[in-house]
Amino acid sequence: MLSIDRSLFQENFNKQHFVVQHDLAGHPLFALPRLLDLATEVAQKWPRDLYFDDGVTEIGQRWGAKPNSFPIDETISRIESAGAWILLKSAEQNPEYAQVLDRCISDILEISDGQLKSKMRRTQMAIFITSPKRLSTYHIDSECNFLLQLSGEKEISLFSKYDREVLTEDEIERSWTVDTNAAIYKPALQHHASIVRLAPGRGVHIPVNAPHWVQNGDEISISVAILYHWWDRDYANVYAANHYLRKVGLTPQPPFRSRILDGLKQPFGAGAIRLRRALRGPLRQY
Numbered sequence: 069m070l071s072i073d074r075s076l077f078q079e080n081f082n083k084q085h086f087v088v089q090h091d092l093a094g095h096p097l098f099a100l101p102r103l104l105d106l107a108t109e110v111a112q113k114w115p116r117d118l119y120f121d122d123g124v125t126e127i128g129q130r131w132g133a134k135p136n137s138f139p140i141d142e143t144i145s146r147i148e149s150a151g152a153w154i155l156l157k158s159a160e161q162n163p164e165y166a167q168v169l170d171r172c173i174s175d176i177l178e179i180s181d182g183q184l185k186s187k188m189r190r191t192q193m194a195i196f197i198t199s200p201k202r203l204s205t206y207h208i209d210s211e212c213n214f215l216l217q218l219s220g221e222k223e224i225s226l227f228s229k230y231d232r233e234v235l236t237e238d239e240i241e242r243s244w245t246v247d248t249n250a251a252i253y254k255p256a257l258q259h260h261a262s263i264v265r266l267a268p269g270r271g272v273h274i275p276v277n278a279p280h281w282v283q284n285g286d287e288i289s290i291s292v293a294i295l296y297h298w299w300d301r302d303y304a305n306v307y308a309a310n311h312y313l314r315k316v317g318l319t320p321q322p323p324f325r326s327r328i329l330d331g332l333k334q335p336f337g338a339g340a341i342r343l344r345r346a347l348r349g350p351l352r353q354y
Contacts, residue, residue, distance in 0.1 A: 069168070070175040070214070070271075070294075077179050082212050082275045085226045085264065090172075090216045093268035097164055098218050098290055103156070103197060104144045106165070110156050111140050117157040122150050122199075127281050128253035129205045147199050147288055154197040159292075169193040172294045176214070189297040198222070198289040204282035206253035208235065208243055209274065210303070211295040216271035220289035224272060225261035227279040234260050235279050237322055241311035243277075244304045246344070251279055266291070276303065305337030306330050312340055 071089040080086045096102060110118045120143055143152050159165040173191050177184060192211070198204065198220075208229075215224070227234045234257050242250035261280075264272050274280060276298065303323070310320040310333070323330055 069172045070179075070216075072175070072179050074179055081180070081273065084228060084275065085262065085278065086273050087264065088214060088216075088271045088273060089269060090271050091269075092168070092216055092292060093218050095168070095218070097168065098195070098292065100144070100147075100197070100288070100290070103195065103290070104141060106159060106162060106195070107140050107144060107154065107156055109162060110159075114158060114161055117161070118155070119157065120152060120154040122152040124151070124153065124203055124205060127203060127206050127255075130249045131205065131207070144197065147197060150199050151202055152197075152199045153202055153204060156195040156197075157192070159193045159195050160191070165193055165195075169294065172214070173296070176294070176296070184296070187298060192295040192297065194293040194295060196289070196291045196293070198282075198284045198291075200284060200286050200288060202284045202289075204284070206251065206279060206281040207249070208240070208251045208277050208279050209295075210244065210276060211297050212276055213274040213296075214271055214294040215266070215274055216292045216294065217266035217268055218290045218292060219268060220287040221265065221267045221285040222282050222289050222291070223285070224264050224266060224280055224282045225258065226264060226272070226274065227257075227261050229275050229278040231260055233257055235277070237310070238314060240277055241307045241314065244307035245311040245341070253279075253281070304341060305334045307337070308340045309333035309337035312336075 069091055071091075073086075076086050092098065107118065118140065120140055122143065140154070143150055143154060146152070147154075160169045169191060196204075200220075229235065234254065235251060239250045239252060266272065306323040310322070313320040321329055
């Protein structure tokens with residue numbers, strides 16, 4: 069399913085973006101009529117895994133700020149003119165899509181010589197259906213992402229996860245802890261982005277915490293994200309601890325610089341996350 073240069077993968081995986089090739093373009097499971105059936109199934113069985121909106125026009129707009137004007141079946145039928153963005157978040161709950169996901173993950177594990185398997189918490193397939201000219205707003209993700217273009221074309225602006233002018237430690241900490249919309253788009257720093265053009269058969273690897281936003285082209289776009297979730301202790305617990313340390317006036321050291329400090333923060337951060345979920349429920353992730 070995936071064609072990835074081995075040396076490129078070994079050097080850049082989860083550090084910086086790189087382009088991949090794939091064989092999913094034209095696959096019958098991702099034709100628009102079949103995706104309408106899948107969207108109906110998701111809406112009925114797993115409604116929390118369906119998200120769609122319309123009319124978003126600003127790069128820095130928050131997720132969920134624009135309510136849906138039409139039900140999902142009508143939104144898809146009007147996708148050419150609706151200005152809509154549709155996300156089917158866990159398509160692998162349908163067995164046919166699970167088979168495709170398994171084959172893609174198998175390719176990733178093979179190219180990594182199996183080294184990633186021990187760190188995988190879970191894998192996931194997200195499908196995006198996007199109206200012509202539609203923006204996908206600026207954000208960061210908590211998963212490693214292989215975004216594969218199946219139909220239409222789009223441009224994705226990708227920023228480095230290590231650029232602290234673009235993305236502050238405070239924004240990362242809040243994103244992992246209290247607000248998935250915490251990353252703030254800074255128009256004056258757009259020139260820091262690399263722009264990758266995606267067409268059918270082409271994809272891009274997006275590391276965890278790498279800011280990005282997407283401009284769709286003149287046609288309906290269908291793309292698939294093959295997602296790989298890390299164990300929480302690698303990211304969430306330490307960032308959560310740092311968030312609360314910052315709130316009491318300290319300037320905590322970022323993760324991955326001291327194994328000793330990260331180890332001390334782990335139980336505190338894990339406890340803070342459990343307490344927040346008990347009091348408020350889990351963060352809504354799109």
